[in-house]
Amino acid sequence: MYPENQIIKDARVLTEHFIPSRVGHRDGQISTLRDCLLPITHKKQMRNVFLYGPPGSGKTCLGRYVCEELTAHTPTAAYVYVNVWKHPSRFKILLSVVNALGVVLSVHRKGTPTDELLDALRKKAKDRYVVVILDEIDKAEDANVLYDILETANVGLVLISNEATALHSADQRIRSRLSSAEYIEFYGYKDDELADILKDRAEWGLVPGVVKRSQFDTIAEHANGDARVAIDTLRVAAEIAENADAAKITDAHIQKALPRAAVLSDAKKLEMLNVHQKVLYDVISKRGSVESTVLYQEYERAMRSQKLEPMVERTLRKYMDRLVVSGMVEAKGDGRWRTYAKS
Ligand SMILES: Nc1ncnc2c1ncn2[C@@H]1O[C@H](COP(=O)(O)OP(=O)(O)OP(=O)(O)O)[C@@H](O)[C@H]1O
Ligand SMILES: [Mg+2]
Numbered sequence: 466m467y468p469e470n471q472i473i474k475d476a477r478v479l480t481e482h483f484i485p486s487r488v489g490h491r492d493g494q495i496s497t498l499r500d501c502l503l504p505i506t507h508k509k510q511m512r513n514v515f516l517y518g519p520p521g522s523g524k525t526c527l528g529r530y531v532c533e534e535l536t537a538h539t540p541t542a543a544y545v546y547v548n549v550w551k552h553p554s555r556f557k558i559l560l561s562v563v564n565a566l567g568v569v570l571s572v573h574r575k576g577t578p579t580d581e582l583l584d585a586l587r588k589k590a591k592d593r594y595v596v597v598i599l600d601e602i603d604k605a606e607d608a609n610v611l612y613d614i615l616e617t618a619n620v621g622l623v624l625i626s627n628e629a630t631a632l633h634s635a636d637q638r639i640r641s642r643l644s645s646a647e648y649i650e651f652y653g654y655k656d657d658e659l660a661d662i663l664k665d666r667a668e669w670g671l672v673p674g675v676v677k678r679s680q681f682d683t684i685a686e687h688a689n690g691d692a693r694v695a696i697d698t699l700r701v702a703a704e705i706a707e708n709a710d711a712a713k714i715t716d717a718h719i720q721k722a723l724p725r726a727a728v729l730s731d732a733k734k735l736e737m738l739n740v741h742q743k744v745l746y747d748v749i750s751k752r753g754s755v756e757s758t759v760l761y762q763e764y765e766r767a768m769r770s771q772k773l774e775p776m777v778e779r780t781l782r783k784y785m786d787r788l789v790v791s792g793m794v795e796a797k798g799d800g801r802w803r804t805y806a807k808s
Contacts, residue, residue: 471672472707472714478670479700481693481733487665488530490658491523494649498531498623501647505535505542505594511621513643517629518651520730521691524625527651528598532623535596543589544596550737555579555610562586562597562614583613590619598623603631603790608639615642622646628790653690660685662692663699671703676714683716687723691730698726734793741776742784744768749794754806757785 477483488495494516501512516524532544545565552561559582563570566589570577589595597614599605602624611632614620622643624632629650632643654662660681667676676699684702688695702722706714738746741764748763749755755763761781768775776784785805788794795808 471710471712472675472703473670474672475670476700478666479696479703484526484529484533485665485669488523488527489661489665490654491527491651494523494527494651495531497647497649498527499534502531502535502596502621505596505621506539508541508594510619511594511596513615513622513646514624515629515632515643515646515648516623516625516651517627517631517648519627519653519690521688521693521695522651522653523692524651525600526692528600528623528625532596532598539594541592542594542596544598546598546600548600548737550601550604553604553606555605555607555613556582558599558605558610559583559586559613563589566595579613583617586614586617586620590617593619595620596623597621598625600625602626603628604787608632608635611635611639612642615639627792654685654688654692654695655690656682656685659688659690659692659695663695666696666699674713675703675706680714680716680719683719684723693733694726694730697729698722701725701729731793734791738788739784740773741768741781742788745781745784746788746793749805749807754804756801757782757803757805758801760785760805 473479498514498516501514505511516528518524529546536542536544543566545562547558547561547565549558552558556579559579560570560577563582563585566586568585568589586595597620599622603626611622614622629648632640660678663681663684664678667681684695684698688698698719702714702718705718705721709718711718735743735746744764744767745760748760748767761778764781765775785794785796789796792808795806797804797806
């Protein structure tokens with residue numbers, strides 16, 4: 466047998482984008498979401514849904530899983546998934562939606578007006594129902610995009626956020642249109658539930674017999690209810706074992722993997738930041754804690770030294786609010802005396 470096949474059978478199974486064929490310990494949420502989508506199978510309007518809960522509690526996974534199931538059985542339905550953190554503006558969200566539906570736009574995308582995108586969406590939703598999943602919706606720069614989509618016939622929304630209150634600041638027109646939405650809460654997983662999720666991943670992704678139940682329990686105990694951290698830990702442990710040319714994952718491999726998986730989940734958040742947010746975050750990381758005025762000066766210096774144009778302070782404040790909402794940074798005090806620190 467080749468060393469690279471000793472531990473990992475299918476690496477894809479241990480990545481974030483993999484949609485599992487079995488989603489355990491979420492029966493209530495699955496059946497509520499299915500009920501919301503069910504009208505589509507009778508060519509009727511779905512009920513809009515809002516999924517909320519802590520990181521790694523299965524919101525993205527379950528949203529996609531149930532939409533996959535729906536579209537697999539309903540030829541007149543399609544779904545699209547947009548990560549709003551990656552595409553935060555109204556324009557980018559709509560562009561991602563129509564792109565995902567197969568609309569190819571002319572080269573000068575920047576010149577494409579929003580109306581044109583909405584027209585394209587309307588056309589695509591003419592003879593089929595479109596479910597739009599907007600993940601990390603609290604990161605949207607402009608909530609009006611919700612209005613755009615809610616006003617389009619044959620389109621429904623699955624919104625996802627860590628916070629139940631994500632839409633409270635949206636304007637009245639939007640809130641009233643979403644007032645009949647179903648709110649589905651997700652909780653952090655219990656340790657034995659995480660161990661079950663890991664058991665499935667090991668069965669699909671690893672060579673049989675290379676990992677044991679007690680090791681799933683150890684990983685689960687350190688994951689704080691977060692399935693992403695748990696799966697990352699299993700993947701890292703498997704990689705360590707494979708690189709060491711071991712026949713099995715040992716407890717020592719797991720111990721080594723535990724801190725690395727925690728770092729990975731931070732790195733994933735970093736990936737989502739734009740260049741300005743990265744520089745701001747970098748200044749805070751280096752200093753530990755920093756006053757806002759000093760932070761903005763250091764940011765400006767860093768940008769200029771890279772020959773990049775710095776943003777105005779108002780925009781920076783908005784970026785800092787986002788970093789705070791995402792839990793990466795803590796803020797203390799108000800106004801000019803506000804200090805920021807890494808959380
Ligand atoms: N019940 C489950 N069964 C199988 N896999 C799961 C389950 N819940 C979560 N996962 C897996 O755990 C990982 C994290 O889950 P997911 O991305 O859905 O979390 P999330 O709630 O969207 O977190 P965040 O708020 O950080 O985006 C994914 O790889 C997902 O496939
Ligand atoms: Mg998610």
